[in-house]
Amino acid sequence: MWIYKKALQYPVNITETNPKLAMSIISQYGGPDGETGASLRYLSQRYTMPYKEVAGCLTDIATEELGHMEMVAAIIVQLTRNLTMDQIEAMGFAPYYTDHTLGIYPQAAAGFPFTAASIASKGDPITDLTEDMAAEQKARTTYDNILRLCKDSPDVYDVIKFLRAREVVHFQRFGECLGIVNDHLNSNNYYEFNPAFDNNCN
Amino acid sequence: MVKSTPAKNLAQAGIMVYDIQLYLDTHPDDIQALDAFAEYKAAYDVAKRDYENTYGPLTASSSSARDYFEWVNGPWPWEGGIV
Numbered sequence: 001m002w003i004y005k006k007a008l009q010y011p012v013n014i015t016e017t018n019p020k021l022a023m024s025i026i027s028q029y030g031g032p033d034g035e036t037g038a039s040l041r042y043l044s045q046r047y048t049m050p051y052k053e054v055a056g057c058l059t060d061i062a063t064e065e066l067g068h069m070e071m072v073a074a075i076i077v078q079l080t081r082n083l084t085m086d087q088i089e090a091m092g093f094a095p096y097y098t099d100h101t102l103g104i105y106p107q108a109a110a111g112f113p114f115t116a117a118s119i120a121s122k123g124d125p126i127t128d129l130t131e132d133m134a135a136e137q138k139a140r141t142t143y144d145n146i147l148r149l150c151k152d153s154p155d156v157y158d159v160i161k162f163l164r165a166r167e168v169v170h171f172q173r174f175g176e177c178l179g180i181v182n183d184h185l186n187s188n189n190y191y192e193f194n195p196a197f198d199n200n201c202n
Numbered sequence: 203m204v205k206s207t208p209a210k211n212l213a214q215a216g217i218m219v220y221d222i223q224l225y226l227d228t229h230p231d232d233i234q235a236l237d238a239f240a241e242y243k244a245a246y247d248v249a250k251r252d253y254e255n256t257y258g259p260l261t262a263s264s265s266s267a268r269d270y271f272e273w274v275n276g277p278w279p280w281e282g283g284i285v
Contacts, residue, residue, distance in 0.1 A: 005260050007253065008279045009216060011209045057227035064220060074280035169221065176228035 002063070009067040010162045014078040014155045019093035021156065022079040023109060024149050028163070029072045030106025030114035033138040039065035041119040041135060045128045048196040051184060054125070054177045058132075061170050068163055073104045075159060124194045129178040136171035140164055207285045212253040215246040257284060 028034045042062035049055040080093070080102055088097050095111070106114035120131045143164035150156045186192050222239045229235060250260060258272050259265040265273040277284055 003261055003263075006258075006273075006279060007209070007212060007216075007260055007284075009220075010213050011284060012280070013282045013285065053227055053230060057224065060220075060224055060227055064224075070280065074282070077280050078282050169224065173224050173228055180228065 002066075008071050008074060009064070010071060010159060012071055012074040012078060012155075012159050014075065014153075016079065016153055016155065017082060017087065018079045018153060018156075019083060019087070019091045019096075021150055021153060022076045023092065023096060025072060025075055025079070025146055025156070025160075026105075026107060027109035028139070028142060028146070029069060029076065029104065031108035031110075031142070032115075032118035033135065033142050034106075034108075034114070035065050035068040035072055035139075036106050036114055037116075037119045038062075038135060038139060039069060040116065041121065042132065044119075044121040045132070048123045049125055049128070050195050051125070051180055054129070054180055057173055057177050061173065064166065064170075068166065071159065071163065075156060076104055077102075079156070123196050125181045125196055126178070126190065129174055129181060132174045133171055133178070136167045136174060140167040140171070143167065208249070208253040208256045209284050211249040212246075215242060215249040218242040219246050 030036050039062045042058045042065065046055045046058035046062070049058060083093065083102065088094055096105075099105070108114075119135075120128070122128055122131070143160055146160050147157065147164065150160060181195070182190060184195060219239065219242045222235055222242060226232065226235055226239060254260055254264060257277070258275055262273045265271055
């Protein structure tokens with residue numbers, strides 16, 4: 001189970017109104033490499049992870065990603081509040097407004113809704129952790145792309161920089177997790193068995 | 203994080219605890235990290251008290267008033283203005 005803490009992991013205090021920027025950042029809420037997918041990916045993978053340290057790491061990183069979903073949503077909420085109809089039309093927000101008003105919806109910057117097709121849960125520890133390391137790098141690249149778009153918005157830039165740094169830490173931890181998995185396998189042939197499926201490999 | 207405020211102190215102590223927690227997941231026998239975890243957890247508890255005194259309960263279970271459920275009092279974290 002989870003218990004909600006009524007605070008963001010890193011404070012978000014944005015006074016600027018900038019729906020155009022919000023429409024790029026929303027990709028990290030519901031896009032292909034966003035925080036929703038990250039959390040769901042790790043939460044789903046942990047059930048077949050045979051090594052307790054790695055299952056712990058998946059649980060804890062997935063939990064942190066839930067907190068990042070909330071931070072990304074907070075950025076979007078704050079960038080789009082107090083919008084006038086003129087601003088909605090002039091600042092490219094009309095298509096989103098038509099479907100969601102000012103509601104927060106998990107979608108990519110290009111407009112397509114969140115899809116579980118952008119994550120994997122393969123039931124093989126080597127495969128899943130390799131996916132997770134790639135996922136953290138894809139999220140890092142997306143945050144780098146967003147950083148180039150928000151150079152003139154220091155309050156947004158500061159929060160995105162924090163989120164980007166966490167992707168780097170998670171990549172490091174997943175690398176160590178893959179090392180732990182490898183230590184349990186046959187050093188002559190890592191791929192001889194799937195430790196989450198074949199009984200005779202441990 | 204220049205000026206010390208309840209929200210900044212909470213975030214700072216919180217990220218230290220969480221970062222060490224993730225490290226301990228993959229290094230569960232690192233004594234130095236275990237000591238640091240205990241140290242920063244104590245700092246987090248102090249920051250949590252200060253934060254709750256300013257902004258109200260962080261968790262529903264720490265809502266203790268007998269006349270109103272403080273948990274639902276604003277502000278919610280995404281609203282901003284929490285410093």
